[in-house]
Amino acid sequence: MDAILLQILNGLDKGSAYALIALGLTLIFGTLGVVNFAHGALFMIGAFCAVMLQRILNLSFQTIDETQKDFLGNPLKVDTPYVHSWFGPETGAAIIDWSVPLAVIFAIPIMLFIGYAMERGLIKHFYKRPHADQILVTFGLAIVLQEIIKYFFGANPIQTPEPSALKGSLDIGLMLGFDPNAIIYPIWRLVYFAFAAVIIGGVFAFLQFTTFGMVVRAGMADRETVGLLGINIDKRFTIMFGIAAGVAGLAGVMYGPLNPPNYHMGMDFLVLSFVVVVVGGMGSLPGAVAAGFLLGVLESFASTTWATTTIPGINQIIIYLVAIIILLTRPRGLLGRKGVMED
Amino acid sequence: MGILEVKNVGKRFGGLQALSDVNLSVAENTVHAIIGPNGAGKSTLLNCLVGKLIPDSGSVMFDGQSVLGRAPYEINQMGISRVFQTPEIFGDLTVLENMMIPCFARRDGAFELNALPSVGSQKDVVEQAMHMLEEMRMADKRHMHAASMSRGDKRRLEIGMCLSQQPRLLLLDEPTAGMARADTNNTIDLLKQIKEERDITIAIIEHDMHVVFSLAERITVLAQGTPLVEDTPENIKGHPKVREAYLGESA
Amino acid sequence: MLGLDKKDTSLLIIVAILTLLAPFILNPFPTGSAMAQFNAGYPDLMQRFVIFGIFAIGFNILFGLTGYLSFGHAAFLGVGSYSAVWMFKLLSYNVIPAIALSVVVAALFALLIGYVSLRRSGIYFSILTLAFAQMSFALAYSVLSNPKFNLTNGETGLQVYADDPQIFHRDGLPDMPHLFGLSMRSTYKLDLGAWSFDFNAGYYLCAVIMMVMFYLAIRIFRSPFGMMLRAVKSNQQRMNYTGLNPRPYTLAAFVISGMYAGLAGGLMAAMDPLAGAERMQWTASGEVVLMTILGGAGTLIGPVLGAGFIKYFENIFSKINDTILHQWFSFLPDGIEDFMVFIVHPFIGKGWHLTLGILFMLVVIFLPGGLVEGGQRLGNWLRNRGKRTSEAKTKHEPAE
Numbered sequence: 001m002d003a004i005l006l007q008i009l010n011g012l013d014k015g016s017a018y019a020l021i022a023l024g025l026t027l028i029f030g031t032l033g034v035v036n037f038a039h040g041a042l043f044m045i046g047a048f049c050a051v052m053l054q055r056i057l058n059l060s061f062q063t064i065d066e067t068q069k070d071f072l073g074n075p076l077k078v079d080t081p082y083v084h085s086w087f088g089p090e091t092g093a094a095i096i097d098w099s100v101p102l103a104v105i106f107a108i109p110i111m112l113f114i115g116y117a118m119e120r121g122l123i124k125h126f127y128k129r130p131h132a133d134q135i136l137v138t139f140g141l142a143i144v145l146q147e148i149i150k151y152f153f154g155a156n157p158i159q160t161p162e163p164s165a166l167k168g169s170l171d172i173g174l175m176l177g178f179d180p181n182a183i184i185y186p187i188w189r190l191v192y193f194a195f196a197a198v199i200i201g202g203v204f205a206f207l208q209f210t211t212f213g214m215v216v217r218a219g220m221a222d223r224e225t226v227g228l229l230g231i232n233i234d235k236r237f238t239i240m241f242g243i244a245a246g247v248a249g250l251a252g253v254m255y256g257p258l259n260p261p262n263y264h265m266g267m268d269f270l271v272l273s274f275v276v277v278v279v280g281g282m283g284s285l286p287g288a289v290a291a292g293f294l295l296g297v298l299e300s301f302a303s304t305t306w307a308t309t310t311i312p313g314i315n316q317i318i319i320y321l322v323a324i325i326i327l328l329t330r331p332r333g334l335l336g337r338k339g340v341m342e343d
Numbered sequence: 344m345g346i347l348e349v350k351n352v353g354k355r356f357g358g359l360q361a362l363s364d365v366n367l368s369v370a371e372n373t374v375h376a377i378i379g380p381n382g383a384g385k386s387t388l389l390n391c392l393v394g395k396l397i398p399d400s401g402s403v404m405f406d407g408q409s410v411l412g413r414a415p416y417e418i419n420q421m422g423i424s425r426v427f428q429t430p431e432i433f434g435d436l437t438v439l440e441n442m443m444i445p446c447f448a449r450r451d452g453a454f455e456l457n458a459l460p461s462v463g464s465q466k467d468v469v470e471q472a473m474h475m476l477e478e479m480r481m482a483d484k485r486h487m488h489a490a491s492m493s494r495g496d497k498r499r500l501e502i503g504m505c506l507s508q509q510p511r512l513l514l515l516d517e518p519t520a521g522m523a524r525a526d527t528n529n530t531i532d533l534l535k536q537i538k539e540e541r542d543i544t545i546a547i548i549e550h551d552m553h554v555v556f557s558l559a560e561r562i563t564v565l566a567q568g569t570p571l572v573e574d575t576p577e578n579i580k581g582h583p584k585v586r587e588a589y590l591g592e593s594a
Numbered sequence: 595m596l597g598l599d600k601k602d603t604s605l606l607i608i609v610a611i612l613t614l615l616a617p618f619i620l621n622p623f624p625t626g627s628a629m630a631q632f633n634a635g636y637p638d639l640m641q642r643f644v645i646f647g648i649f650a651i652g653f654n655i656l657f658g659l660t661g662y663l664s665f666g667h668a669a670f671l672g673v674g675s676y677s678a679v680w681m682f683k684l685l686s687y688n689v690i691p692a693i694a695l696s697v698v699v700a701a702l703f704a705l706l707i708g709y710v711s712l713r714r715s716g717i718y719f720s721i722l723t724l725a726f727a728q729m730s731f732a733l734a735y736s737v738l739s740n741p742k743f744n745l746t747n748g749e750t751g752l753q754v755y756a757d758d759p760q761i762f763h764r765d766g767l768p769d770m771p772h773l774f775g776l777s778m779r780s781t782y783k784l785d786l787g788a789w790s791f792d793f794n795a796g797y798y799l800c801a802v803i804m805m806v807m808f809y810l811a812i813r814i815f816r817s818p819f820g821m822m823l824r825a826v827k828s829n830q831q832r833m834n835y836t837g838l839n840p841r842p843y844t845l846a847a848f849v850i851s852g853m854y855a856g857l858a859g860g861l862m863a864a865m866d867p868l869a870g871a872e873r874m875q876w877t878a879s880g881e882v883v884l885m886t887i888l889g890g891a892g893t894l895i896g897p898v899l900g901a902g903f904i905k906y907f908e909n910i911f912s913k914i915n916d917t918i919l920h921q922w923f924s925f926l927p928d929g930i931e932d933f934m935v936f937i938v939h940p941f942i943g944k945g946w947h948l949t950l951g952i953l954f955m956l957v958v959i960f961l962p963g964g965l966v967e968g969g970q971r972l973g974n975w976l977r978n979r980g981k982r983t984s985e986a987k988t989k990h991e992p993a994e
Contacts, residue, residue, distance in 0.1 A: 035717055122959075131717045132661070135720060136954075136958045137958045139880065139883075139954075143880075143951035144952055144955065147947050147948035151940050271725070274721050275724075278718065278721050312736055312737055313733070313735070313736025313740075314737070316732035316736060317729045320725040320729040324726070327714060327718065327722055327725075328713060
């Protein structure tokens with residue numbers, strides 16, 4: 001029992017990432033009708049926002065400390081981050097330590113802007129063009145974005161650690177009445193899951209309880225009618241794209257400590273995210289989220305030693321297998337609307 | 344026994360009963376029109392006849408054989424050709440190529456891997472296609488890109504494509520929708536000509552009463568998913584129930 | 595001639611001449627000169643041109659003609675390579691059985707994947723092929739490389755070892771892929787004055803095969819089958835209601851393009867007997883998509899142009915570095931020269947993918963017909979100005 005719970009927990013962090021990216025993809029597909037192959041790149045950019053902030057905060061100036069000597073016998077060169085000198089060494093160190101959560105604030109305007117720019121600059125010209133063209137141009141954009149990041153940050157993964165206060169693990173098993181050390185779960189993963197839940201909840205609340213959200217939902221159901229009602233759906237869709245980009249970006253920012261950001265993480269997550277969207281049901285927001293978590297947990301179960309010794313490498317293909325089976329037996333996905341995309 | 348026998352067909356979409364108790368008999372070699380106000384279920388009925396939808400109940404027999412559960416291409420091979428509301432042709436191909444495709448379908452069936460000979464070498468198909476283009480008076484346009492034609496021309500091409508398969512039943516779904524008066528009259532003349540020159544049954548769904556009364560020998564009026572009246576055009580014209588269905592209680 | 599009309603025959607002949615004379619055409623610069631690095635006439639690169647040309651021609655049948663965008667064709671490439679290497683291991687290094695097996699195995703694999711994927715169309719289809727591609731990659735990388743059942747040798751890649759059976763191998767035959775004794779590596783070097791040209795057996799084998807496959811593609815394009823494929827792309831609904839079943843047509847197109855990919859994979863292994871899993875990743879499929887679109891999807895010559903273009907510039911760009919840039923811009927005043935080098939720097943060397951991505955986006959946005967459309971537009975523009983059409987135009991025109 002505890003092993004099962006542990007695997008479920010293990011799947012939650014990756015599942016959260018899938019859910020967030022899939023949520024954004026579905027928003028874009030459901031509202032704008034655009035297939036966005038650059039969405040993974042948005043996730044990646046979010047992660048690199050964290051890297052950027054970390055680098056900015058670590059910007060230092062050099063002083064020479066005559067009183068100390070380095071190993072060659074010369075006066076020691078001391079690098080002092082600016083934040084240290086502005087806020088004092090302790091606060092400064094604390095700020096750097098918390099750079100990942102702080103990056104959330106840093107990333108929001110950046111991601112919204114990038115999303116807005118993408119939509120106005122590129123995507124909106126592709127609304128009327130066939131899906132294949134949309135896929136191709138966003139695929140090209142994803143490559144370009146990836147290469148730009150690679151150019152500025154190099155090809156190697158960059159560590160973005162979580163705040164030291166949130167390092168380590170929690171003995172959840174103990175809290176639930178199991179034996180000690182039966183279910184140990186890293187704190188940051190819990191934080192990530194909670195963070196994802198908050199964002200998902202926020203998006204759903206926004207769509208459900210605001211007028212703006214209601215118009216968007218109407219537009220998702222029947223875009224033409226909404227337009228005929230005189231509502232400028234385009235502007236709202238632009239904002240939705242920005243929000244979707246923001247969601248993907250935030251998913252990336254906080255994911256850094258779990259998997260050091262590298263330039264092709266976008267592509268890595270993209271395929272699986274599309275698979276998640278399709279399994280959940282294209283155009284279904286709850287479906288995307290549910291499928292994200294389900295597939296994350298499924299992947300986790302498939303990664304257990306038992307599974308990998310029975311069929312080595314099963315963890316890498318299980319999601320695709322399940323997706324293929326679902327696509328064939330129930331093409332509208334788990335929660336998709338009937339008739340959507342059923343040829 | 345008509346060539347098309349629809350018995351007790353019903354179809355439900357969620358909470359909406361789109362069709363109920365639909366009984367329809369289309370006699371061979373007649374022109375039978377199906378009319379009715381918007382939302383009456385005409386398109387749903389049509390989709391049940393061509394394999395796009397499967398009714399929840401009832402039967403659809405064409406020439407004694409059931410149509411239900413068959414794929415659209417099978418139904419077409421049985422002898423039913425369909426003309427769409429918006430002309431459906433192969434926009435990327437030339438007019439001649441458009442006409443050759445149904446000729447190939449007739450000669451080779453639903454699938455034939457004819458990957459090595461060139462199209463030009465298939466003399467019999469080319470001839471048939473040219474013949475039909477001449478009948479449709481479109482032979483001069485044969486190398487035109489189909490998508491660049493006018494709507495009226497596309498409609499003519501589509502009808503020609505359907506006819507080249509020598510169907511027993513030609514189903515037309517609001518063929519003059521969105522057409523100007525001149526084009527509508529051309530279409531009416533064309534359909535009249537087709538009826539005179541061939542042994543063919545025509546079933547036509549229409550809104551335009553001018554078209555209906557010019558062509559139909561029998562009319563079925565559909566309202567709220569079920570047939571209201573079926574009779575000759577003269578009897579339908581002044582029928583009180585029909586007026587009520589179209590114009591509401593105030594008529 | 596050969597069942598082709600005049601336009602197509604001239605196209606075929608032109609392509610044949612260009613391919614046969616490639617060692618000359620691609621080595622215009624004297625060896626040892628400053629421009630020599632832009633020579634493309636060495637065996638490895640020339641082989642890659644024609645092999646990817648084959649890959650792209652096949653892909654074009656499915657995408658350009660039938661309108662189905664598959665991101666999984668690299669899987670067939672990989673399968674072809676693995677099959678060929680297995681043939682080398684089991685029978686001998688003779689390339690003929692190896693290539694034959696590649697095509698057969700790829701066809702079967704394509705039949706399986708196509709049958710499943712084609713049950714959906716449009717974006718669903720593309721995502722299905724994506725899923726299959728990644729699955730195949732994972733299968734090749736881990737699942738099928740475990741000690742109990744090692745089919746692909748995972749990360750290391752599949753190679754031929756000294757202790758492999760090689761039943762038909764004899765002494766006196768080369769210890770590397772050969773065609774009935776003629777090693778694929780054997781290269782005849784022709785020195786004419788300052789120039790040097792390489793005539794490589796492997797290249798010519800691939801080139802001849804490419805010509806045959808190109809010819810077959812022309813036949814397919816011009817056949818009733820090809821017309822049906824275009825009908826599928828144009829209006830599948832009308833096709834259904836015209837008594838035609840699109841499914842077998844699309845499946846046939848899928849399998850045929852899969853066979854082309856398998857052939858390309860087999861040839862890759864025949865030139866270099868090593869098969870690796872990375873060949874099967876979906877991003878590798880992305881490359882053939884790029885080639886086909888860049889060249890001109892749906893045209894005859896487009897994919898070949900695209901393959902050549904990308905492989906050539908991939909080679910060139912990776913060789914350009916800052917020093918060369920400085921040489922080029924040396925005529926500018928120093929400050930501007932440095933500025934220009936700074937601007938251009940991200941796009942060269944390892945920045946090739948960035949350049950390619952941008953170029954691809956530009957093509958999709960502004961010139962969806964690729965180089966072929968570009969050539970046609972250029973030709974029209976020139977013709978309208980009363981000048982003679984450029985030579986490039988004659989090469990592009992027959993493709994439509």
